[in-house]
Amino acid sequence: MREMPSARFSRRAVWRALGIAAAALSAGVLSGAGVTPAAAASGPCDVYATAGQRCVAAYSTTRALLASYGGNLYTVTRSSDNTSTNIGLLSTGGIVNAAAQDTFCRNTLCSITTIFDQSGRGNDLRVSGGFNGQGTDGLARASAVPITIGGREAYAVDIEVGQGYRHPAPSGGVAVNGQAEGMFMVSSVEHVNGGCCFDFGNVEAQIRDTGNGHMDAINFGTECWFGGCHTPGPWVQADIENGLFQANTGDIASNTGNHSTFVTTMLKNNGQTSFALKGGDSTTGGLTTWFNGSLPPNGYSPMHQEGSIALGTGGDGSNSSSGLFFEGAMTAGLPSDATDSAVQANIVAAGYGGLGHYGTVVSGVNSGVCMDLANASTTAGTHVQTFSCNGVRAAQSWQFTSSGTVRIGGGCLDITGASNHNDNTPIEWWFCNGGANQVWQAQNGELVNPASGKCLTDPNSNTANGTQLVLLTCGGGANQRWTLP
Secondary structure: OOOOOOOOOOOOOOOOOOOOOHHHHHHOOOOOOOOOOOOOOOOHHHHHHHHOOOEEEEEEOOEOOOOOOOOOOEEEEEOOOOOEEEEOEOOOOOEEOHHHHHHHOOOOOEEEEEEOOOOOOOOOEEEOEOHHHOOEOEOOEOOOOEEEEOOEEEEOEEEOOOEOEEEOOOOOOOOOOOOOEEEEEEEEOOOOOOOOOOEEEEEOOOOOOOOOOOOEEEEEEOOOOOOOOOOOOOEEEEEOOOOEEOEOOEOOOOOOOOOOOEEEEEEEEOOOOEEEEEEEEOOOOOEEEEEEEEOOOOOOOOOOOOOEEEEOOOOOOOOOOOEEEOEEEEEEOOOOHHHHHHHHHHHHHHOEEOOOEEEOOEEOOOOOEEEEEHHHOOOOOOEEEEEEOOOOHHHHOEEEOOOOOEEEOOEEEEEOOOOOOOOOEEEEEEEOOOOHHHOOEEEOOEEEEOOOOEEEEOHHHOOOOOOEOEEEOOOOOHHHOEEOO
């Protein structure tokens, strides 16, 4: 999808025979046959297969999406020596072996270079070309966003502006030219923006806008394409090219957005007359149907999908978005509402957690000053400093994790010298290594390092741009108080 000038207004298409009537098609309403929810050991693609809609693309950096899958999930490449390794599972049908990544990427940065397709179709995702096919995008940092799943460590695909992945058409089994399909993605409210376009789904064969209906992808973000959105996002929307649709008229008052830490997003489209959008909390409960009705006029009915797959960008390569991806899949054929609910139950049972919160850390001395990574540099030893709050995510959007680390750019807020707890020890950015000098606890507005008992401090209450923060005995002053996300 092409980015708007003011973007932030902020084959086997198989209808299930049971319960689907021609009248439902003409009315523009999607519904279908029921399905028995899969056992907890199964994955979302087992649920779809039981209902007759097999996954034709399935991706995750956290777990197997099929009980029978025992292959690799993704590849990471080290920046220090350009060496790569595959990251697999602890067991067939199980959880990612994140410890293998931790070992391989220790004291360096790694990027995710391939996300493997678990469906068996070979639709692996690799770096996307840039906007309109010019150049190439960047790659997601592999260790930037730690989480837990089933109580075990895992990592997200952390898409930042200028990054994205793609599998070019022909993609085996993916819907084309008006065939029916469904798709889901697990994302998060913690890391979104209003840029175009954090998408997952079916896009153009070439990296360019080829017209209305040539895309069929889930979008999750705060971009209000048509203007006048009724509630704050982020919203689950359909990117079906030249518009992010909450309904067939553009926006809809009933779509109040999804605001849980982990969000299940769903889109399904019969390819001819109808589409539906759903969203829910990936850790509890069911799904809300945001829209279920006819496709928009003017070229969207029937659809004209081209069968490439994108993650993190629009169909034309628009890459001004950010977002988190944990898992997602695409099907051949239209899933029923009961199947959607069973997939949601499977996601909830997986046990996502541990993400923490993103945001700025604001000085207690001056509310216009933020904790800042100097020049957004991910060189070991880079100063952590005070700087005017400017909304630059790469320098000022910090992730507070459940383990106590404070992260940015794939690294951690670090006390220089590991065991050096002396007053006025400088604070820096360093590769996350599990050290006690990288653990922080929020206590009464202060950030305390438990190993030393001392506080993150703006020395002498000097909020001038470029003042390096230090470790200092806690004294309760405004220069040791921070407004946290």
